[in-house]
Amino acid sequence: MPGRLGRRRAMRGVAMTLLGAVLLAGVVLGVGWVWLTGAMTVSFSDWVAQQRARGWEVEHGLPVRAGWPFAARLTVPGVRVVGWTAAMPRGFVWEAQQVDLTIAPPRMNRLVLAASGQQRIRAGMISVPYTAARLEANVALDGGPPAQGMEFTLEGLRAETREGPLTAAHVQARVAPGSENGEPALILQLDTREVRLPPFPALADVGRDVESASIDALLTGPPPSPLPLTPRERAETFRDNGGRLDLRTVALRWGPLAGELRMVLRLDAALQPEGHGLLTVERPAEMVATLAAIGMIPPRSAMTAGAVLGMVARVPDGGGAPQVEVPVGIIDGTITLASIPLLRLRPIVWPGEPLHLR
Numbered sequence: 001m002p003g004r005l006g007r008r009r010a011m012r013g014v015a016m017t018l019l020g021a022v023l024l025a026g027v028v029l030g031v032g033w034v035w036l037t038g039a040m041t042v043s044f045s046d047w048v049a050q051q052r053a054r055g056w057e058v059e060h061g062l063p064v065r066a067g068w069p070f071a072a073r074l075t076v077p078g079v080r081v082v083g084w085t086a087a088m089p090r091g092f093v094w095e096a097q098q099v100d101l102t103i104a105p106p107r108m109n110r111l112v113l114a115a116s117g118q119q120r121i122r123a124g125m126i127s128v129p130y131t132a133a134r135l136e137a138n139v140a141l142d143g144g145p146p147a148q149g150m151e152f153t154l155e156g157l158r159a160e161t162r163e164g165p166l167t168a169a170h171v172q173a174r175v176a177p178g179s180e181n182g183e184p185a186l187i188l189q190l191d192t193r194e195v196r197l198p199p200f201p202a203l204a205d206v207g208r209d210v211e212s213a214s215i216d217a218l219l220t221g222p223p224p225s226p227l228p229l230t231p232r233e234r235a236e237t238f239r240d241n242g243g244r245l246d247l248r249t250v251a252l253r254w255g256p257l258a259g260e261l262r263m264v265l266r267l268d269a270a271l272q273p274e275g276h277g278l279l280t281v282e283r284p285a286e287m288v289a290t291l292a293a294i295g296m297i298p299p300r301s302a303m304t305a306g307a308v309l310g311m312v313a314r315v316p317d318g319g320g321a322p323q324v325e326v327p328v329g330i331i332d333g334t335i336t337l338a339s340i341p342l343l344r345l346r347p348i349v350w351p352g353e354p355l356h357l358r
Contacts, residue, residue, distance in 0.1 A: 036072040037065040040101055044074060057082035060099075071104035079115075093122040103141075113137045128166075130159035149176025149187065161198050169194035178218060186219040205293040207255035218246040232271070232350035239267040247277065256290045258282040258321075263328065271350055272333055279328040279337065282321040284309035297342045305340045 041063055048058045059080040067073030076099045084091040097117025103110070114136045120129045133156025140149065154171040170193045178187040195210040197203065221243025229237065237243075243266070250261040263277025281287055285306045292302035313322040326338040335343045 036103060037067075037074060040072060040074045040103070041065070044076070044101065051081070051083065056084075066100075067102060067104070071102055073103075074101040075099075076101070091123075093120070093127075095120045109141050111139050111141055113139070126162075128159050128161055130157060130166075132157045149174060163198035163200055165196075166198050167196045168192060184220075184223065188215065188217040188219060190215040202294055205290055206257060209255070211253040212251070213254070214249065214251045215247070216249040218248060220244050220246065230351060235267060235271045235350050239271065243267070256283065256286045259287065261328065265330070268332075270347075272347060273345075274330050274332075276327065276329045278325055280323060280325045281309070282323050284313050284322070284324045284326075301340065301342050305337055305342060308338055308340065 044063060048060070051058050057080070059078070061077035061079075064075045064077075065073070066075050077097070079094075079096045079099045081094045082091065096115040096119045098115070100112075100114045100116070102112045102114065104112075114134075115132075116135070118129065118131060119135075120127060122128070132154055134153060135155075135157075136153045138151040138153070152171075152173040154168065157166070157168040157171070159166040170191075172189075172191045174187065174189040176187045178185045191212075191214045192210070193212050195213070197208045197210065199208060221238045222241040225234070225237065245265040247261060247263040247265065250263070252259060259279060259281040261277060261279050263275050265273050265275035268274045288297070288302045288306040288309065291297045292299050297305075309324050309326065312326075313324040315322050329336045329339075330345070333345045333347060334341050335345065
């Protein structure tokens with residue numbers, strides 16, 4: 001009996017110790033969750049104040065803390081942002097029914113921003129409502145590995161444009177710092193799959209379904225200036241400091257258009273793109289004919305290019321569609337393929353005035 005009683009007391013002691021450990025862990029998790037969600041609330045409020053100070057309009061409902069016990073989440077309803085960027089100097093409007101900001105194991109140094117519900121984006125006179133099964137931006141927090149940069153994921157997109165529905169099964173984008181020959185650079189990556197375009201009449205010859213499109217690029221140039229430069233001044237600074245865009249791989253599979261481009265682009269004296277590279281194309285004659293049919297290149301240029309490419313195209317050793325690898329260039333505003341002028345580009349007009357919201 002004394003031995004059995006001793007074992008019971010020992011088991012009771014172990015149970016109490018485990019219970020105490022669980023309670024202590026719960027208290028620690030609770031304190032950590034309260035502190036982290038509080039810090040996220042303050043940081044979100046600071047971000048809103050900063051955007052408003054620069055002239056943006058930011059509206060939202062009352063943030064709510066959530067995610068206990070395994071995640072720290074801040075749920076923000078009714079988000080509306082009116083702002084501008086260098087790419088959209090006339091401004092844009094973005095609305096989302098709900099935005100969640102989440103920090104969770106095992107990536108505690110990353111912040112995940114997820115938008116859900118009905119959403120809308122407007123640029124100028126174009127307004128596009130849409131929904132998505134998943135729309136997330138993954139960014140590094142202060143102190144996190146900067147090389148990871150920002151990741152963007154979009155799945156199950158359905159947008160309603162004026163021309164009809166636009167859908168996409170998967171879109172993945174990444175922007176991260178890198179280097180090229182010891183110089184700082186910016187890695188730009190994009191991968192899209194199963195995109196169905198609106199029924200544009202002009203695309204009847206190429207079809208609405210884009211099987212896949214991807215970009216792997218490296219942007220090398222001077223760091224952003226702390227001074228408020230105009231777009232033209234930024235372009236001049238980029239050119240004068242040896243800036244370039246290295247298109248390491250640009251791949252497309254869209255109906256009869258299937259190929260891969262490798263090219264390096266710079267800005268010339270007139271701040272227009274120039275560069276040289278190599279283009280690998282499947283069924284080159286069919287590709288050129290399709291581009292002519294949808295009005296992208298003149299018929300005479302298409303006839304010449306189609307004849308030349310058709311003669312040099314070869315079937316790969318492993319079989320499949322005929323392929324050809326030809327030099328491609330942009331010289332004095334003209335795209336050339338195997339030294340044959342194909343298309344005259346419209347000049348880029350760089351605004352000389354500072355950007356402002358309109």
